[in-house]
Amino acid sequence: MSLTNWITDRPKLNFLLLFFLICTVSYGINNFELDASSETLLLENDPDLKLYRENTEIYGSSDFLVVTFSPNDELLSVSTINNIKKLVNDLKQVKGVESVLSLLDVPLIVSSANQSFSEVADNVSTLNANEIDISLAKRVFSTNPVYKNLLISEDLKTTAFQLTLKRNLEYERLINNRYTLYGSLSNNKDKEINEVNRLIEVEKKLISTKEKELVSSLRNILLNYSNSGELFLGGGAMIASDTIEFISQDLLVFGIAVLIIFIIVLAFIFKSFIWVVIPLATAGLTSLLSIGAVGWFGWKVTVVSANFISILMIIGISLMVHLIVRYQELAVINESSTQKELVSNTLKQMFLPCLYTALTTIVAFASLIISDIKPIIDFGIIMVLGIVITFTFSFVFFGSLLSLLDKNKLSTEMDNSSSKTLLIHNLSKNNPYKIISVALVIFSLSIYGFSKLTVENKFIDYFKSTTEIYKGLSLIDTKLGGTATLDIIIDAPEQLKNIDSFDDFDDEFGSALKEEIDIQGYWFTSDNLAFLETIHDYLENRPEIGKVLSVSSGIKIAEIANNNQRLSDLELALLRKLLPEEIETQLLSSYITNGDNQVRLSARVIESYEGLNRKDLIYSVKKDLENKFDIPQSRFKLTGISVIYNNLLQSLFGSLIGSMAIVFFCIFLMFIFLFRSVYLAIVGMMPNFLAAGAVIGTIGLSGIPLDIMTVTVAAVSIGMGVDNTIHYIHRFKKEFSKNKNYEESTKRTHATIGRALFYTSITIVLGFLVLATSNFSPTIFFGIFTSLSMIMAVIGSLILLPVLLIKLKPIR
Structure with missing residues (x-):
């Protein structure tokens, strides 16, 4: 007994099995999770990530949030400062916050010719003092180069608080x-x-x-202070939290929007209630099963895979449209057939082409597994499982349900869409050379566009300008010294890690201070700190970089206290003794370690800088450290969020090329097996080259950089777009076997399967365009470019492919 007969002969048993399957698998929905943490965008095999984590342990937690505050009143006024004190105190009480660094904590030091360095250090004041010296604060914050664009904006209207979070040991x-x-x-x-x-x-x-x-x-807490001014919250934890909200919102909005579109499209196509309900029920139940299966396996849904439900619904609806259209055609041709015969024949005739379309789509998504980026890998795995569920469930559900229905109560009325597809056929038949010429032009432009592809995107542009994430990052970027960190770790020369002690040291400073000098390492000497300051200034003067923090920052503040004079080695030792522990940690210890033999310069990259190219920036800094500053590559390392993010972006090219190569190769082999002809397989690949090339070329020509989602568009569009080719050629071969006439066969193929391709393409395009409503820019571009690829795929199948078949005559 064939599989199709099993389905049609035992519909009630099939429904019982499907019901049991749905109940069992749906239980996994309880374990369905969303994950938008920064961990999902890390390359676990990246050595720079390991280095970053090691340096986090050495120099302290890099996990923090930032609160920006632009008060309605003057920032440096007694009332605003007192308000900030209350706000900072409230923030410190929040569970999970380890400390809060603000303009209240930094020393208010100005140059004074009347006081010695030690006297100034002994009388350091801050805005945390009971009596606030506003005039001193204005002088310090308007002139101090370290504080400007770090804790306070240059116009003295915005300040930032850094909330260091407790480490999860x-x-x-x-x-x-x-x-x-x-x-x-x-x-x-x-x-x-x-x-x-x-x-x-x-x-x-x-x-x-x-x-x-x-x-x-x-x-x-910030809501309680909203009447005092404009406040924004930024940082990794906040972005992760908000992104999860975006994903949840997208899942809901996409689901509802896709449902509405499907109802409208299906009602327009079939004009029958039952033919609207069956595809919708299939799409809904397969989505439910897929969500449950994802939960059962413990896979987490990320920003990349968040639209998997919508895509599966689109695939499911498209499959059902093909089945319904074929059933209607058979019902008209074979009026005397019983319902079970009609359903069985529909399943038999559509099984092979639908199986191959499912397999090609599976191959497309499976190709994403070669990526180094875990969310892309997970997206591929989730979609492979989802397509298997969709294909299997759709055939069993459709065959079982229709076997129980009375064929006389089902609408088999054929619409007039075949006239539209025949018009398309006439266009193709009458303008073969123009069509080929246009295709060659598009393909040539695609190659040029491919050469223009770039991965240099900005994280801030992932979000709409109306979101708090964008507003907060933009403010920090433009007024408070940049966002993403670029850390330079420099070691002392191995042979010079310990400096000579001062044998003739003047005992008047005390034995403790002499001991402090004796244990100073390579970097904490006057000459080497001066050299380090040149590197600090070099970084800060680069247009892509905003603020730079290093041990030089603390020394610059101390030099102001020293009447703008360089500190001697003795004064450097005195500095450590005089500074309060908290300030010493903020200004020195966080940037120098290993017995003063290793330093860290923490630069903040301006994400919104026009023309920012992280790869070139990192390469340039490395080259200049070697050539301008004569530091061997073995003595320095670059790390930080900018390096890790750059590695992620650079891996996107490999993911794109690798996935496209796998998809084209596997689909070509499948074409040979399905069509039993290498020549016909080559002809079938051409429209798909055009569709994939057009979308990738458009991305390159538009200047839109590849991101974690658009990099999947090529593989996805090939896998889904090739479905049109399979259905068309499969039907064409049947028609050609009857009359051996290429032109007549393409015409009949347009009039039959062309209808289904026309319908499904409209459904797919409108379904993917729904993604353009997302708050997440990569999702928007994914929806737009996948829709474009589907348009090009159906144009290739209904306009270019018949021209190629008629002119090349691939069937001997």
Whole structure:
């Protein structure tokens, strides 16, 4: 007994099995999770990520949030400062906040010819003092180069508070354990790594929950101060929290919008209630099953895979349209056939082409697995599983349901869309050389556009300008010294790590100070700090870089106290003794370590800088450190968010080329097997080259950089667009076997399967355009460019492909 007969002969049993499957798998919905943490955009095998984590342990937590405050009243006034004190105190009370750095904490130091360095250091005041010296504060913040565009904007109208978050030591321990296991030779290595990964996921879930509560608490506090001025919250935890909200909103909006579009399109196509309900029910139930399966496997949905439900619904609806159209055609041709015969024949005739279209789409999404970026890999895996579920469920559900229905109560009325497809056929038949010429022009432009592809996108542009994420990042970027960090770690020369002690040291400073000088390392000397300051100034003078923090920042403040004179080695030792511990940590210890033999310069890149190219910036800084500053490459390392993000972006090219190569190769092999002809397979590939080339070329020509979602467009569009080619050629071969006439066969193919291609393409295009309503720019571009590729795919199948078949005559 064939599979199709099994479906049509046992419809009630099939429904019982489907019901049991839905109930079982749907239970996994309880485990369905969204994940928008920065961890999802990391390359775990990236050595720069390991270095970044190691330096975080050495120099302190890099996990912080930023609050910007632009008061209605003058910022440097007694009333505003007192208000800031209350706000800072409230922020410190929030669970999860370790400390808050603000303009209240920094020393208010000005140059004075009447006081010695030690006297100025002994009388350091801050805005936290009971009596606030506003005139001194204005002098300091308007002239101090370290504070400007860091804690306070140059126009003295906006200030920023840095909220350092408590470190999750257990998470850090697990990450370090995993790195250790990677290099282990243990026989149980894989098992141990899997267990550590499981514990990491548990810890990440806990972190996500805590961060959500933290962001909510902070926003409630800021809301209480909203009457005082404009406040924005920024930082990784806030972006992750808001992005999850965006994903949740997108899932809801996309689902509703796609549903409405499908109802309208299906009603317009079939003009029958039952033919609207069946596809919608299929799409809804397969989406439910897919969500449950994702939950069962414990896979997390990210910003990349958030639209998988909409895509599966589109695929499911398209499949059902093909089945319904073929059923209607058979019902008109074979009026005497029973319902079961009609349904069985529909399933038999459509099984092979639909199976191959499903397989090509699976191959397209499976190709994403070669990426180094985990969200893209997960997207590919989720879609492969979803397509298998959609294909299997659709055939069983359609065949079982229709077997129970009375064919006389089902509309088999053929619409007049075949006249439209025949018009398209006439256009193709009457203008073959023009069509080929246009195709060649488009393909040539596509190649040129491909050469213009770039990955240099800005994280800030991932979000609409109306979102708090964009507003906060923009303010920090333009007024408070930049956003993404670029850290330069420089070691002392190996042979000069310990300087000579002062044997003739004047004892009047005390033995403790002499001891301090004796243990000073390479970098904490007057001459070497002066050299370090040249590197600091070089970085700060680069147009792509805003603020730079290093040990030189603290020394510059001390030099102001020293009447703008360079500090001697003795005064440097005195500086450490005189500074309060908290200020010493903020200005010195966070930027110099390892016995003063390693320093960190933390630059902040201006994300909104026009023409920003991270790859060129990183290369240029490395080259200048070697050539201008004569520092061997073995002595310095570049790390930070900018380096990690650049590595992610550079990997996108590899993902694009690799996935396209796999998709084209696998689909070509499938074409050969399906069509039993290499020549016909080559002809079938041409419209798909055109569709993929057009969309990639358009991305390049438009200057829109590749991102974590648009990089998947090529593979996805090829996998889905090739469905048109398979259905068209499969039907064409049947028609050609009857009359051996190329022109007549293409005409009949347009009049039959052409209708279904026309319908499904409209459905797919409108479905993907819904994604353009997202708050997340990569999702918007994904929707737009995938819609474009689907338009090009149907044009290629209904206009270019018949020309190629008629002119090249690939069937011998």
